Amino acid sequence: xxxxxxxxxxxxxxxxxxxxxxxxxxxxxxxxxxxIVGPLLFPNYTFQIAVLWLMVLxxxxxxxxxxxxxxxxxxxxxxxxxxxxxxTVTQIGLFTDVGLYTSSSDGxxxxxxxxxxxxxxxxxxxxxxxGSSLLAVALGWIVFGLRGPYFxxxxxxxxxxxxxxxxxxxxxxxxxxxxxxxxxxxxxxKSFFYYCLCFGAAMATFVFLKWLYSTRFGLxxxxxxxxxxKAEAMGVHTMRHKTVAWAISAFFLGISxxxxxxxxxxxxxxxxxxxxxxxGLFMVAMALLGGKxxxxxxxxxxxxxxxxxxxxxxYFLGWQWVALGVIIIVNIVFFQQGIVGWLQEKYPAxxxxxxxxxxxxxxxxxx
Amino acid sequence: xxxxxxxxxxxxxxxxxxxNDDISIDVPEGxxxxxxxxxxxxxxxxxxxxxxxxxxxxGSIKFKGKEISKxxxxxIARLGMLRTFQQTRIYGxxxxxxxxxxxxxxxxxxxxxxxxxxxxxxxxxxxxLLDFVGLYEKRKLNSGDLSFGQQKLLEFAMALMNEPELLLxxxxxxxxxxxxxxxxxxxxxxxxxxxxxxxxxxEHNMRVIMNMADNIYCLAHGELLAAGNPDDIQNDQSVxxxxxxxx
Numbered sequence: 250x251x252x253x254x255x256x257x258x259x260x261x262x263x264x265x266x267x268x269x270x271x272x273x274x275x276x277x278x279x280x281x282x283x284x285i286v287g288p289l290l291f292p293n294y295t296f297q298i299a300v301l302w303l304m305v306l307x308x309x310x311x312x313x314x315x316x317x318x319x320x321x322x323x324x325x326x327x328x329x330x331x332x333x334x335x336x337t338v339t340q341i342g343l344f345t346d347v348g349l350y351t352s353s354s355d356g357x358x359x360x361x362x363x364x365x366x367x368x369x370x371x372x373x374x375x376x377x378x379x380g381s382s383l384l385a386v387a388l389g390w391i392v393f394g395l396r397g398p399y400f401x402x403x404x405x406x407x408x409x410x411x412x413x414x415x416x417x418x419x420x421x422x423x424x425x426x427x428x429x430x431x432x433x434x435x436x437x438x439k440s441f442f443y444y445c446l447c448f449g450a451a452m453a454t455f456v457f458l459k460w461l462y463s464t465r466f467g468l469x470x471x472x473x474x475x476x477x478x479k480a481e482a483m484g485v486h487t488m489r490h491k492t493v494a495w496a497i498s499a500f501f502l503g504i505s506x507x508x509x510x511x512x513x514x515x516x517x518x519x520x521x522x523x524x525x526x527x528x529g530l531f532m533v534a535m536a537l538l539g540g541k542x543x544x545x546x547x548x549x550x551x552x553x554x555x556x557x558x559x560x561x562x563x564y565f566l567g568w569q570w571v572a573l574g575v576i577i578i579v580n581i582v583f584f585q586q587g588i589v590g591w592l593q594e595k596y597p598a599x600x601x602x603x604x605x606x607x608x609x610x611x612x613x614x615x616x
Numbered sequence: 617x618x619x620x621x622x623x624x625x626x627x628x629x630x631x632x633x634x635x636n637d638d639i640s641i642d643v644p645e646g647x648x649x650x651x652x653x654x655x656x657x658x659x660x661x662x663x664x665x666x667x668x669x670x671x672x673x674x675g676s677i678k679f680k681g682k683e684i685s686k687x688x689x690x691x692i693a694r695l696g697m698l699r700t701f702q703q704t705r706i707y708g709x710x711x712x713x714x715x716x717x718x719x720x721x722x723x724x725x726x727x728x729x730x731x732x733x734x735x736x737x738x739x740x741x742x743x744x745l746l747d748f749v750g751l752y753e754k755r756k757l758n759s760g761d762l763s764f765g766q767q768k769l770l771e772f773a774m775a776l777m778n779e780p781e782l783l784l785x786x787x788x789x790x791x792x793x794x795x796x797x798x799x800x801x802x803x804x805x806x807x808x809x810x811x812x813x814x815x816x817x818x819e820h821n822m823r824v825i826m827n828m829a830d831n832i833y834c835l836a837h838g839e840l841l842a843a844g845n846p847d848d849i850q851n852d853q854s855v856x857x858x859x860x861x862x863x
Binding site: 461463464465466468469471472474475476478479480481482483484485486487489490493542602603 | 689706708709727730778
């Protein structure tokens with residue numbers, strides 16, 4: 250084809266917002282630094298900071314669907330719980346009979362050797378990640394026909410239903426739950442071990458998503474968010490992208506579930522594994538607070554949210570839910586684009602977004 | 617010259633309303649075919665049937681000799697038949713370059729292609745095509761911030777990016793200011809001659825369609841009223857009656 254090029258730059262610039270900017274590196278460096286020195290400076294809060302990283306992971310994985318793809322799932326917590334149960338059952342099932350172990354309150358007094366424990370955790374987390382992804386593929390096939398609020402409610406139904414179903418499933422302990430294999434070492438050793446895994450999982454999620462959004466996949470799910478029907482008309486494999494997006498969310502959520510189960514030491518379906526009204530909604534609130542559809546929004550939203558939550562739980566006990574409610578209402582009513590979304594509008598250059606060619610005052614005049 | 621699209625005896629009703637009644641039309645390869653008719657005559661319904669947006673009640677639609685009336689929108693798009701929308705549709709929260717990049721053909725995309733980056737050749741092509749429609753200066757703006765006319769041009773450039781064999785355009789000049797229309801006509805013709813894209817166009821602007829099309833079909837009340845070259849259509853009494861309301 251021959252096209253007349255007039256007044257054009259010779260070089261082809263990559264799309265700025267998909268590049269790694271200096272600010273990205275500074276932010277990431279600061280977070281990694283805190284991740285390393287945090288538990289050294291505040292050894293009493295190791296567990297809380299580990300949970301903070303899980304919150305960061307929650308918000309990021311929710312944003313893959315809710316922010317980048319425009320599918321507001323209220324049921325992502327399902328994959329957290331599924332991962333938790335898959336991990337636990339694998340840890341147990343590798344070395345002893347699951348039904349027997351779960352049917353007695355002390356784990357059938359079965360003792361795991363250190364080797365068995367670590368192999369169990371490693372294999373369990375792997376199975377949790379893969380198993381949750383496969384569940385996402387299967388469920389996606391059913392619920393991706395739903396749009397907008399129907400998708401949100403449909404996925405919420407999955408999470409609530411799963412809690413009840415697992416509660417009635419005796420082989421995995423039913424409503425009575427399962428005691429997790431005991432960590433072969435000191436309490437501090439356990440905190441440190443799971444702290445490292447939680448931090449690693451959250452950072453791996455961030456790096457993976459940063460890369461993912463720079464590929465064709467990132468643009469495709471953004472296109473689905475902006476106009477799915479148009480994307481279909483342009484031949485985009487929309488179902489394929491939606492399914493993979495959910496499977497990716499589920500992969501990391503499955504790992505987080507496996508980790509959280511082991512950290513708490515005891516799992517049961519309603520409060521720990523499928524807590525739709527707490528963790529399930531927090532992940533949405535955190536992503537919205539930070540700014541959905543941005544790479545940093547969910548991270549910053551999760552950190553702020555977790556700090557406020559822990560502070561109110563400690564100092565304003567009794568008012569903690571009110572405080573969270575106020576944050577969510579202010580966020581939704583006055584500040585819908587979230588913190589990072591707002592900053593991005595105000596200071597696009599910080600994010601490597603170039604808009605200097607915006608015609609001032611002549612917007613709408615077509616040449 | 618072969619027909620790229622052959623529509624045979626297609627009927628489509630919505631409840632009691634017969635939108636298309638026994639329509640048969642041909643879209644010859646390499647030409648510009650027009651589709652005109654008063655409002656509500658079933659033009660967009662026919663477009664939607666051809667691109668697989670909804671199933672047809674009866675009849676047959678062939679694209680390159682292949683029966684496609686049972687195919688879904690995405691499958692048909694990947695065969696190389698693309699449509700633009702009457703109400704312009706672009707990805708409003710993405711900038712123009714990104715809008716172009718996501719529009720690359722997905723015909724041969726295998727599963728793992730979705731994790732590839734965009735090579736520089738594609739970025740260059742995106743910029744070339746934006747230049748072609750006159751939007752190069754706006755390439756970094758959010759497409760949602762463009763004016764309606766500019767969005768139409770962007771949608772057209774996105775369609776070209778997809779390298780279709782056939783492009784169905786639903787009122788490409790509606791809502792565009794008169795001075796831009798001439799430029800758009802010129803670009804549509806160049807898309808046809810230089811890029812070899814067959815065009816099938818719904819248009820209300822008679823000056824535009826008579827100027828461009830090799831063949832024109834006229835619908836009225838869901839039925840095919842007339843067919844022929846622009847001169848025949850312009851002098852066809854039934855077409856004039858349909859447009860002026862004498863019936």
